[in-house]
Amino acid sequence: MKILDRNSVDLFFDALKRQGFALVGPTIPDSAIVYDEIGSSADLPVGWTDEQDGGTYRLKKRDDEALFGYVVGPQSWKKFLHPPSLRLWTAHREGKGFKIIPEQDDPPKLAYIGVRSCELHAIAIQDKVFIGGPFLDSSYGLRRENVFIVAVNCGQAGGTCFCVSMKTGPKATAGFDLALTEIIEPGRHYFTVETGTGRGEEVLRDLPYTEATEADPATVERIVEKTVSQMGRTLDTTDIKNLLYQNLEHPRWDQVATRCLSCANCTMVCPTCFCSTVEDVTDLSGEHAERWRKWDSCFTSDFSFVHGGTVRPSVKSRYRQWMTHKLATWIDQFGTSGCVGCGRCITWCPVAIDITEEVRAIRETKK
Amino acid sequence: MGKRRKPKLAVWKFASCDGCQLSLLNCVDELPALAERVEIAHFLEASSAVMKGPYDLSLVEGSITTPRDLERILQVRRVSKFLVTIGACATAGGIQALRNFKDVKEFVSIVYARPDYIETLETSTPIADHVPVDFELHGCPIDKRQLLEVIGAFLIGRRPNVPSHSVCIECKLKGTVCVMVAHGTPCLGPVTHAGCGAICPSYHRGCYGCFGPKETPNTASLSREWSRLGASEQEILNVFRGVNANAEAFRKESDLHARRND
Amino acid sequence: MHDGTIKVKGLARVEGEGGLYLKIKGGTVVDLRLEIFEPPRFFEALLRGRSFSEAPDITARICGICPVAYQMSAVHAMEDAFGIEVDGPLRALRRLIYCGEWIASHSLHVVMLHAPDFLGYPDGFKMAKDHPGIVERGWQLKEAGNEIIALLGGRAIHPINVRVGGFYKVPTKRELAPLVERLKWAREAALELVRWTAALPYPEFEQDYEFVSLRHPFEYPFNEGRLVSNRGLTISVRDYENQFVEEQVPHSHAMHSRLIGRGAYLVGPMARYSLNFDRLSPLAQDAARTAGLSPVCRNPFRSIVVRSVEILHACDEALRIIADYEMPEQPAVPVRPRAGMGQGCTEAPRGMLYHRYRLDDEGLIREAKIVPPTSQNQTMIEDDLRRFVQANIGLPKDELGLRCEQTIRNYDPCISCATHFLRLHYDRE
Amino acid sequence: MEVFSNRIEESPAGGPGFFNPWIPHTAEVIGKRREALGVHTLRLRLRDEGVRRSYRFRSGQFNMLYVFGVGEVPISIVSDPDESGVLDHTIRIVGKVSAALVSLKKGDTVGLRGPYGSSWPLEEAVGKDVLIVTGGLGCAPVISVINYVANRRDRYGNLKIFHGVKTPKDLLYRARFHAWQKHPDTEVYLTVDHPDLEWKYNVGVVTNLFREVRIYAQRSVVMMCGPEIMMHHAVRDLLAQGLAEDRIYLSLERNMKCAVGFCGHCQFGPAFICKDGPVLRYDRIKEWFGTSEI
Numbered sequence A: 001m002k003i004l005d006r007n008s009v010d011l012f013f014d015a016l017k018r019q020g021f022a023l024v025g026p027t028i029p030d031s032a033i034v035y036d037e038i039g040s041s042a043d044l045p046v047g048w049t050d051e052q053d054g055g056t057y058r059l060k061k062r063d064d065e066a067l068f069g070y071v072v073g074p075q076s077w078k079k080f081l082h083p084p085s086l087r088l089w090t091a092h093r094e095g096k097g098f099k100i101i102p103e104q105d106d107p108p109k110l111a112y113i114g115v116r117s118c119e120l121h122a123i124a125i126q127d128k129v130f131i132g133g134p135f136l137d138s139s140y141g142l143r144r145e146n147v148f149i150v151a152v153n154c155g156q157a158g159g160t161c162f163c164v165s166m167k168t169g170p171k172a173t174a175g176f177d178l179a180l181t182e183i184i185e186p187g188r189h190y191f192t193v194e195t196g197t198g199r200g201e202e203v204l205r206d207l208p209y210t211e212a213t214e215a216d217p218a219t220v221e222r223i224v225e226k227t228v229s230q231m232g233r234t235l236d237t238t239d240i241k242n243l244l245y246q247n248l249e250h251p252r253w254d255q256v257a258t259r260c261l262s263c264a265n266c267t268m269v270c271p272t273c274f275c276s277t278v279e280d281v282t283d284l285s286g287e288h289a290e291r292w293r294k295w296d297s298c299f300t301s302d303f304s305f306v307h308g309g310t311v312r313p314s315v316k317s318r319y320r321q322w323m324t325h326k327l328a329t330w331i332d333q334f335g336t337s338g339c340v341g342c343g344r345c346i347t348w349c350p351v352a353i354d355i356t357e358e359v360r361a362i363r364e365t366k367k
Numbered sequence B: 001m002g003k004r005r006k007p008k009l010a011v012w013k014f015a016s017c018d019g020c021q022l023s024l025l026n027c028v029d030e031l032p033a034l035a036e037r038v039e040i041a042h043f044l045e046a047s048s049a050v051m052k053g054p055y056d057l058s059l060v061e062g063s064i065t066t067p068r069d070l071e072r073i074l075q076v077r078r079v080s081k082f083l084v085t086i087g088a089c090a091t092a093g094g095i096q097a098l099r100n101f102k103d104v105k106e107f108v109s110i111v112y113a114r115p116d117y118i119e120t121l122e123t124s125t126p127i128a129d130h131v132p133v134d135f136e137l138h139g140c141p142i143d144k145r146q147l148l149e150v151i152g153a154f155l156i157g158r159r160p161n162v163p164s165h166s167v168c169i170e171c172k173l174k175g176t177v178c179v180m181v182a183h184g185t186p187c188l189g190p191v192t193h194a195g196c197g198a199i200c201p202s203y204h205r206g207c208y209g210c211f212g213p214k215e216t217p218n219t220a221s222l223s224r225e226w227s228r229l230g231a232s233e234q235e236i237l238n239v240f241r242g243v244n245a246n247a248e249a250f251r252k253e254s255d256l257h258a259r260r261n262d
Numbered sequence C: 001m002h003d004g005t006i007k008v009k010g011l012a013r014v015e016g017e018g019g020l021y022l023k024i025k026g027g028t029v030v031d032l033r034l035e036i037f038e039p040p041r042f043f044e045a046l047l048r049g050r051s052f053s054e055a056p057d058i059t060a061r062i063c064g065i066c067p068v069a070y071q072m073s074a075v076h077a078m079e080d081a082f083g084i085e086v087d088g089p090l091r092a093l094r095r096l097i098y099c100g101e102w103i104a105s106h107s108l109h110v111v112m113l114h115a116p117d118f119l120g121y122p123d124g125f126k127m128a129k130d131h132p133g134i135v136e137r138g139w140q141l142k143e144a145g146n147e148i149i150a151l152l153g154g155r156a157i158h159p160i161n162v163r164v165g166g167f168y169k170v171p172t173k174r175e176l177a178p179l180v181e182r183l184k185w186a187r188e189a190a191l192e193l194v195r196w197t198a199a200l201p202y203p204e205f206e207q208d209y210e211f212v213s214l215r216h217p218f219e220y221p222f223n224e225g226r227l228v229s230n231r232g233l234t235i236s237v238r239d240y241e242n243q244f245v246e247e248q249v250p251h252s253h254a255m256h257s258r259l260i261g262r263g264a265y266l267v268g269p270m271a272r273y274s275l276n277f278d279r280l281s282p283l284a285q286d287a288a289r290t291a292g293l294s295p296v297c298r299n300p301f302r303s304i305v306v307r308s309v310e311i312l313h314a315c316d317e318a319l320r321i322i323a324d325y326e327m328p329e330q331p332a333v334p335v336r337p338r339a340g341m342g343q344g345c346t347e348a349p350r351g352m353l354y355h356r357y358r359l360d361d362e363g364l365i366r367e368a369k370i371v372p373p374t375s376q377n378q379t380m381i382e383d384d385l386r387r388f389v390q391a392n393i394g395l396p397k398d399e400l401g402l403r404c405e406q407t408i409r410n411y412d413p414c415i416s417c418a419t420h421f422l423r424l425h426y427d428r429e
Numbered sequence D: 001m002e003v004f005s006n007r008i009e010e011s012p013a014g015g016p017g018f019f020n021p022w023i024p025h026t027a028e029v030i031g032k033r034r035e036a037l038g039v040h041t042l043r044l045r046l047r048d049e050g051v052r053r054s055y056r057f058r059s060g061q062f063n064m065l066y067v068f069g070v071g072e073v074p075i076s077i078v079s080d081p082d083e084s085g086v087l088d089h090t091i092r093i094v095g096k097v098s099a100a101l102v103s104l105k106k107g108d109t110v111g112l113r114g115p116y117g118s119s120w121p122l123e124e125a126v127g128k129d130v131l132i133v134t135g136g137l138g139c140a141p142v143i144s145v146i147n148y149v150a151n152r153r154d155r156y157g158n159l160k161i162f163h164g165v166k167t168p169k170d171l172l173y174r175a176r177f178h179a180w181q182k183h184p185d186t187e188v189y190l191t192v193d194h195p196d197l198e199w200k201y202n203v204g205v206v207t208n209l210f211r212e213v214r215i216y217a218q219r220s221v222v223m224m225c226g227p228e229i230m231m232h233h234a235v236r237d238l239l240a241q242g243l244a245e246d247r248i249y250l251s252l253e254r255n256m257k258c259a260v261g262f263c264g265h266c267q268f269g270p271a272f273i274c275k276d277g278p279v280l281r282y283d284r285i286k287e288w289f290g291t292s293e294i
């Protein structure tokens, strides 16, 4: 473990840039913290924090100058790895036939600054979907290869966080190049740095770091412990797969359907939801065609459309698909839960539907 | 390709503000290509030249509000092979459908000194209430990219990419921060049909539903949330009684609030 | 034509659905009606019971061609009622979005709807075959106008960003910057357009109008000013209804707007121009003079040149506003509704547009009155037609019909807006 | 996931030229045959010789077929896997893409990705009786298996084909059924819900037939395709006749955009119809199969 002073953060960023990475990280263009290009530590939400609960999110000023003193916002890193809309290929007529031209995909090298532990797990989960099976999604694969991950251990938990329940946080344990813990003491503002990869170590090499003292790991542990104790939500995952498999006809689904808007916000903000649709488009001449991929959601009626109608016409069945997929069928499909406990789906649901609450309700009255 | 007969395009107007037709004229960059591909056979707003029908593709703007239009829409249907209604007026009755909730005679006398000259129906109704419609394009006004999409899809014979899901999905695809969650601003986006590109939230205001109801809109749940955020019954009533007041899901919800308001 | 009737069933290249009925007997016009098929939509009635804050969104729907004008008159009327002053950059942004609407609306009319009349084409598409450069330039000008509206308003038709007190969100300086290049081009293009339209062939048809428009102490009028005329009228907008009435006249079923004790009057670009020539930007004044347009224009056929001059002025004005712009702290001034009456009058592309609202203490609309420009010009259009036909009565029927249509298009009438005034008489044969 | 072990693991992951699984190959329409009103079979040949040579499929698998500018849909391969170089697809017009496919002419081009999905248990069924149950407006996936078994009568036991439709005019492949009927040790049972005067076969739902026909439950393998409600009843009745749950195979349909497990649309409980299906063994999905709107 090494120590990097607050004042060296920009040197650190510059070192990443020298390695050819553009930086993306948390920033406040508007009324929430979102991931976007950043140039220096000044672009981070310095001194800001967020207050989150079901259906509400508010930015608040902190009484210190913390760089990472907040939790996760509405966006996740999937917006870079699995872009919301992407052209897959173009085609044009040629004689009696046509020719398909694959998209020249040349994603930039990006350093993700401030990836939380739950998000590391989310990335690992999407890795399984897109590059872990018999088929490889080349657009994801190319983007994934080009990423340098700077994780941050959470110094506080949000009102809708439940990573402890999902065993995905708050401390980053794997999947990063470097992991930081922000420590603010009277008169001192610094970061502990753990290296996860050789690449990470290399970036550190030229920086004015010091070696950690014996006390530092303990400080980190203390911070993490404090965060654990603040978790806004809990979700009991005991035998959750069978719980949901056996309660596909539970009356709770009808109940949640009276509140659910099927607006799809939960799936859009979810860092593991991977679903997409494709759109075939043509120009007016009819000589050129393109295929685009766009994020899609199991909350729409088109999602399950087959000739003659949609398979899931009711909101009840759509909510059930979302929740059983996240927490149960995902386990059969990919060997892990599809939920990392980041709480986004709770915060960003306009009517504050809470997945932890829904599980509790079913568990309490299960078949 | 060149030798094929060009499909004939017709644009028709009923009770409306002309904005949806204008959307076609706003496709500045695409109009030359369109004029190459189709014969603009009937488009009074833009041209005095009128070709005889039948027309391969008819775009119909406006709602049915007069006895004369009741007959005219039948005629339009007869001469149209593929009929697409464009805009909130044609697909839901438009803002003028607010008369459907009132006594139209009173409306006439408020506006006109000599009500007896006014020939009007009790209601303003969408085209699909009177003739079969092949495709409905929503919006007040329609979005010009969507209009081009529908025309392009018609020309090549594919389904237009005009999803009927919520505006929320467009917010998220764009990266717009939710005004409902992050500001507490009531927003109709969760029950509103996508298509505009989530304009209002990106200008920090709540959606007011100009694209009409999405598929499976849960208006009751959203109304509850609006009141939780401080909207009055009157405000909720009014927002559902906007340009798509007569669209079924919005009409039903507003009727509930109207009853509660009484 | 000695005897007979002319019926133009669907008037083309005007916004909205109208027709013309003309009857000539023994070489004189015995009946002439501009007929409106456009169904009534009862906006004044349906505004009752709505909140003041909804007026800009609802009245925009009166007309898709000039929604900004409706929004502007509505917000001014509301602010008048609440005693609110919107000034500084917010006021400038309102003028900017109005520039966008003038540029877009005028360009469409000049190039696509009106010019074909002078050159003998049924539409701009056919005209484009022989004059591709002219038509393309017109499209691009229109697009430049639309870009302003879309940037400030969210979209070009029925913008969503206008509210009582200001805007929902205001642009940063950086966001406005991309408009500059576009507008510089547009200004050049408008200059060309003035030259080009000035060279079109015009019939001799000078008329003696009473022009009415807003007049502002130092600006070419958009949003504010006093109502003035070339025959001595000068009143505040508050007095509008003391001076103007909608009268029913015995020879026609149509409601006509008149100046009390004086009769018909003309609003729109020609009136605005003739009353405010001195307020045009120097560039626009020069361009008009060079093009041979005198500071007062009385030939309605030349209104096409006047519109082009106004496009030029709007481009110039927009550039000036962007150059001076500083982003305000707040996108809108605070609004506290109170009971009362509010009036607003602004200059829509087609002329002055008057709104009056009576509100209760919660800001709900109790009464609304809207007087759009086209209905104010209604009498003038028919008068012009009568005079024009009388003067050209020797023309063959078809030719006369076409000339009548052109005469109507001189006014760029917007029938969708006008319906509230017009008689609905269906000539069913 | 071992629950779905009959999926084809050696399917063309980085296979022959399929590196980016979103990119279609092109194939030429080399033949077209009308089967019935609105149903046509297209015979396709991959244009690239290398791809053509390495292309292998199994009965029950499908391709994604793309019509220029119109769209792409999953369509089963009905030709014989051992007939090299050609791919037959029987397509029923139901919407825009299927209509555009059927409107193609000889010499035209389609985009083709595949083969995808699991296949019928034709190895497992060797030596056993094969029961085909199908209903609705002609279900292409079973045509491939019937063709396969009919062409290899010596390898399989008795072949019974049960086919039920609503009315006689919905019976699409009348000629084919007649032809199969003539194969040795092959029985064809046709039934309609609403007969007309000329109908000379059975009347009633397809499951009624099970009671009338002798089925050797112990030595049979069932392969089924059709409307889910029909399959639901058929399974119930076959179980009642003593068939084992793991001897019943169903082919399911779901919306599909990618066919390679990325788009998520085709999920059916834990299964992806595109890679775990379309052919699924009943015992592995029974909880889901009984639940509506899954």
Ligand SMILES: Cc1cc2nc3c(=O)[nH]c(=O)nc-3n(C[C@H](O)[C@H](O)[C@H](O)COP(=O)(O)OP(=O)(O)OC[C@H]3O[C@@H](n4cnc5c(N)ncnc54)[C@H](O)[C@@H]3O)c2cc1C
Pocket (backbone or CB within 6 Å): A305, A306, A307, A308, B159, D062, D071, D072, D073, D074, D075, D076, D077, D089, D090, D091, D092, D093, D094, D095, D096, D097, D098, D099, D140, D141, D252, D253, D254, D255, D256, D278
């Ligand atoms: C594994 C599999 C094998 C199939 N095999 C055949 C076959 O051999 N012959 C045949 O005629 N049909 C087959 N189908 C069904 C065929 O895919 C649909 O009929 C086709 O997608 C309809 O598309 P459309 O555009 O013509 O119809 P529309 O009704 O306009 O459908 C619009 C879109 O919805 C989706 N869609 C609609 N119906 C289905 C469906 N049943 N399955 C998946 N997506 C659908 C598609 O994306 C389609 O483009 C198969 C489906 C699956 C899943």
Ligand code: SF4
Pocket (backbone or CB within 6 Å): A267, A270, A272, A273, A274, A275, A296, A297, A298, A299, A321, A322, A323, A325, A326, D264, D267
């Ligand atoms: S929850 Fe829905 S949108 Fe998310 S991955 Fe699962 S099926 Fe897709």
Ligand code: SF4
Pocket (backbone or CB within 6 Å): A263, A265, A350, B167, B168, B169, B171, B172, B177, B178, B179, B180, B181, B187, B188, B189, B190, B198, B201, B207
């Ligand atoms: S702002 Fe409105 S439309 Fe956008 S996500 Fe929020 S609720 Fe949905």
Ligand code: SF4
Pocket (backbone or CB within 6 Å): B167, B189, B192, B193, B196, B197, B198, B199, B200, B201, B206, B207, B208, B209, B210, B211, B212, C160
């Ligand atoms: S956000 Fe809603 S009100 Fe605003 S433009 Fe879109 S659909 Fe219309």
